[in-house]
Amino acid sequence: MHISELETPALVVDLDIMERNLSRVAEYARAHHLRLRPHTKTHKIPALGKRQLALGAVGLTVAKTTEAEVMLDAAPADLLVAYPVLGPQKLERLRQVAKRTQVTVALDSLDAARALSSAGVDVRVLVEVDLGLGRTGVAPADVAALVQEVVGLPHLDWDGLMFYPGHIKGMSGEDEARVAKLRRDLHDVLLTLTALRLVPRVVSGGSTPLLFHSHTIEGMNEIRPGTYVFNDLNTASMGACGFQDCAATIITTVVSRREGHMIIDGGSKTFSSDRLATGGAGFGQIVGLPGALFHKMNEEHGYVDIRECTNAPAVGERVQVLPNHICVAVNLHERIYGVRQGTVEETWTVAGRGKLQ
Amino acid sequence: MHISELETPALVVDLDIMERNLSRVAEYARAHHLRLRPHTKTHKIPALGKRQLALGAVGLTVAKTTEAEVMLDAAPADLLVAYPVLGPQKLERLRQVAKRTQVTVALDSLDAARALSSAGVDVRVLVEVDLGLGRTGVAPADVAALVQEVVGLPHLDWDGLMFYPGHIKGMSGEDEARVAKLRRDLHDVLLTLTALRLVPRVVSGGSTPLLFHSHTIEGMNEIRPGTYVFNDLNTASMGACGFQDCAATIITTVVSRREGHMIIDGGSKTFSSDRLATGGAGFGQIVGLPGALFHKMNEEHGYVDIRECTNAPAVGERVQVLPNHICVAVNLHERIYGVRQGTVEETWTVAGRGKLQ
Numbered sequence: 001m002h003i004s005e006l007e008t009p010a011l012v013v014d015l016d017i018m019e020r021n022l023s024r025v026a027e028y029a030r031a032h033h034l035r036l037r038p039h040t041k042t043h044k045i046p047a048l049g050k051r052q053l054a055l056g057a058v059g060l061t062v063a064k065t066t067e068a069e070v071m072l073d074a075a076p077a078d079l080l081v082a083y084p085v086l087g088p089q090k091l092e093r094l095r096q097v098a099k100r101t102q103v104t105v106a107l108d109s110l111d112a113a114r115a116l117s118s119a120g121v122d123v124r125v126l127v128e129v130d131l132g133l134g135r136t137g138v139a140p141a142d143v144a145a146l147v148q149e150v151v152g153l154p155h156l157d158w159d160g161l162m163f164y165p166g167h168i169k170g171m172s173g174e175d176e177a178r179v180a181k182l183r184r185d186l187h188d189v190l191l192t193l194t195a196l197r198l199v200p201r202v203v204s205g206g207s208t209p210l211l212f213h214s215h216t217i218e219g220m221n222e223i224r225p226g227t228y229v230f231n232d233l234n235t236a237s238m239g240a241c242g243f244q245d246c247a248a249t250i251i252t253t254v255v256s257r258r259e260g261h262m263i264i265d266g267g268s269k270t271f272s273s274d275r276l277a278t279g280g281a282g283f284g285q286i287v288g289l290p291g292a293l294f295h296k297m298n299e300e301h302g303y304v305d306i307r308e309c310t311n312a313p314a315v316g317e318r319v320q321v322l323p324n325h326i327c328v329a330v331n332l333h334e335r336i337y338g339v340r341q342g343t344v345e346e347t348w349t350v351a352g353r354g355k356l357q
Numbered sequence: 358m359h360i361s362e363l364e365t366p367a368l369v370v371d372l373d374i375m376e377r378n379l380s381r382v383a384e385y386a387r388a389h390h391l392r393l394r395p396h397t398k399t400h401k402i403p404a405l406g407k408r409q410l411a412l413g414a415v416g417l418t419v420a421k422t423t424e425a426e427v428m429l430d431a432a433p434a435d436l437l438v439a440y441p442v443l444g445p446q447k448l449e450r451l452r453q454v455a456k457r458t459q460v461t462v463a464l465d466s467l468d469a470a471r472a473l474s475s476a477g478v479d480v481r482v483l484v485e486v487d488l489g490l491g492r493t494g495v496a497p498a499d500v501a502a503l504v505q506e507v508v509g510l511p512h513l514d515w516d517g518l519m520f521y522p523g524h525i526k527g528m529s530g531e532d533e534a535r536v537a538k539l540r541r542d543l544h545d546v547l548l549t550l551t552a553l554r555l556v557p558r559v560v561s562g563g564s565t566p567l568l569f570h571s572h573t574i575e576g577m578n579e580i581r582p583g584t585y586v587f588n589d590l591n592t593a594s595m596g597a598c599g600f601q602d603c604a605a606t607i608i609t610t611v612v613s614r615r616e617g618h619m620i621i622d623g624g625s626k627t628f629s630s631d632r633l634a635t636g637g638a639g640f641g642q643i644v645g646l647p648g649a650l651f652h653k654m655n656e657e658h659g660y661v662d663i664r665e666c667t668n669a670p671a672v673g674e675r676v677q678v679l680p681n682h683i684c685v686a687v688n689l690h691e692r693i694y695g696v697r698q699g700t701v702e703e704t705w706t707v708a709g710r711g712k713l714q
Contacts, residue, residue, distance in 0.1 A: 007446040007714045041656060063657045083622075083657065084612040086673050089364040108613055111672040135658055136613040136620055166655065255441040256465055256493040263493055265440075268685050270713055273630045298523065299398060299684060300420045300440065300713075301492055315468040316443050327656055328625050332688070334711045354691045354710065356627055356657075357364045 008253040009266040011336040017247035026055035032215035039226030044352030049074030065093040066355035080104040084112040091119040117153035126162035133167040160200030209240040232326035260307040267297035272328035287320040365610040366623040368693040374604035383412035389572035396583030401709030406431030422450040423712035437461040448476040474510035483519040517557030566597040589683035617664040624654035629685035644677040
């Protein structure tokens with residue numbers, strides 16, 4: 001099938017770009033002796049998890065236990081649930097998943113550790129440390145105490161540390177100071193642990209914006225990037241990739257036109273309403289239509305200001321949009337399409353879509 | 358099952374409130390001789406469409422042809438696709454749907470009308486007029502010309518007008534002027550059409566915020582509210598319902614705590630990242646926890662500031678959140694639950710979830 005035959009809105013992935021993205025990161029990780037455990041929340045597709053594993057990933061990362069169930073189909077040697085697992089149903093899911101592969105769980109509280117241990121599920125544990133984001137993770141000063149508790153709990157096999165540097169969006173200005181602080185905090189934590197003879201096997205960090213600087217974070221030996229498989233306007237705007245590295249776009253149809261304005265058949269149920277992380281007014285970039293501003297959306301309508309455009313498309317014509325944030329966009333689509341030079345080569349069901357538990 | 362046994366995050370609907378919402382609007386429509394054709398994009402569940410029909414709705418409204426396919430299961434006497442239908446696949450879907458029930462399509466361009474007519478699908482047509490929102494819809498002055506074209510096209514049965522007053526969020530201040538203009542514009546359009554002996558059978562307007570003022574819009578004889586089935590923080594903030602009329606909440610678990618702050622297990626993939634339409638900083642209101650501010654989210658994490666709270670919950674405890682915008686939140690959930698006095702009575706699959714085409 002040719003790409004022009006896809007019904008809109010359709011999320012399409014340029015396979016050449018995606019494959020280049022996957023290879024580049026796999027090679028980078030190999031060159032710098034970094035374990036690569038990609039976060040699959042971006043694509044939520046086992047077939048893509050399989051490709052990441054084939055390129056050398058040591059395992060896969062998921063956010064939720066239901067995502068773990070889905071990602072078993074990629075046959076990973078290890079599944080990291082990078083999220084505190086609480087509640088009896090989730091612990092039961094984890095037990096079932098752990099029968100089929102090695103499971104690692106990240107946690108940041110003694111409550112979560114005790115619940116996991118009491119449930120009797122044999123898992124590896126990464127203690128999450130907050131290195132500046134202020135989300136989950138214990139303070140650096142509290143890491144050693146929690147590790148000591150985890151080490152003493154039955155069924156838990158303490159494997160190391162995890163952190164997520166989501167507060168760092170690039171490598172300039174304010175971010176530079178944040179990275180410096182992250183380095184110091186991580187160094188201190190590792191010193192303290194070493195003094196206690198608690199040597200982490202895994203120190204897992206990484207995010208897409210910081211990706212290619214990972215080798216400069218001393219002590220970190222694993223990265224868990226997610227977005228790099230497709231990239232998006234956020235990643236490009238942060239300077240973490242080029243626009244030529246953005247593999248995923250959404251094809252829409254112009255459904256209504258008026259002077260200086262057009263409506264496309266995608267809104268917050270197609271793109272999500274995520275704003276650009278670096279600021280800015282738009283909900284995505286219209287490819288090949290300089291001056292167009294995707295400035296507003298409703299659920300199924302995108303509002304595009306075309307006053308600055310020459311040759312704006314007519315009703316029924318198509319426009320391709322580079323979304324702000326691909327992870328939340330993919331999660332809205334039943335299927336996405338892999339395209340090479342205009343031909344649809346792959347149709348993937350987003351199997352992990354809506355897996356929230 | 359008791360509500361406390363649901364795995365989080367879980368979207369729950371209080372059945373008593375939902376049934377009261379459904380009945381109130383059905384009675385209002387009946388009392389004022391307004392046709393009620395509810396927009397099902399809010400719930401996307403055929404069983405709920407059935408309830409709306411049982412309470413007297415004349416048909417159901419959908420946004421997309423794939424939603425129309427799903428909503429056939431509610432066995433509506435009429436399905437309104439309130440969206441321009443363009444492209445061969447969508448026209449083919451429409452043809453199949455039209456074999457099973459009466460289909461009405463809204464459109465705002467001669468292009469869309471000609472495509473529909475050429476496809477040879479026998480449908481009723483509402484011409485969409487823009488009464489201030491600036492989205493789809495022709496300008497009031499251009500309505501008559503488009504109606505005359507539609508009347509002359511084979512297979513199309515012109516049935517009237519449609520508009521969506523989404524620019525009106527309440528009935529005070531600026532909104533009052535907008536409503537006054539809407540009344541004048543609609544009046545003028547109807548005068549012009551009548552002079553041409555083009556008398557619309559249906560004049561379909563309505564939205565949840567304007568709902569109970571519908572009888573004051575002269576010439577409008579149909580309403581298509583969607584959100585009223587559940588209501589949400591938007592609807593309550595606009596004054597279009599009370600907080601006691603909000604039927605749907607999302608139950609989450611506290612997964613991490615620190616001084617003055619907690620993280621819940623729902624973010625933009627659970628709630629959507631829609632801001633409050635009336636402005637305001639939060640992503641939802643934490644029920645029963647005054648002073649809590651749900652101020653930030655990532656995909657699977659909600660950040661709640663609890664510095665102003667007494668008795669904030671501990672890790673593992675649950676909090677219930679009233680979402681900003683229920684239509685986009687429901688669309689993220691595989692299943693939602695109907696609850697009465699703490700007992701889960703219904704489990705509904707969101708069959709129209711992700712139906713974007």
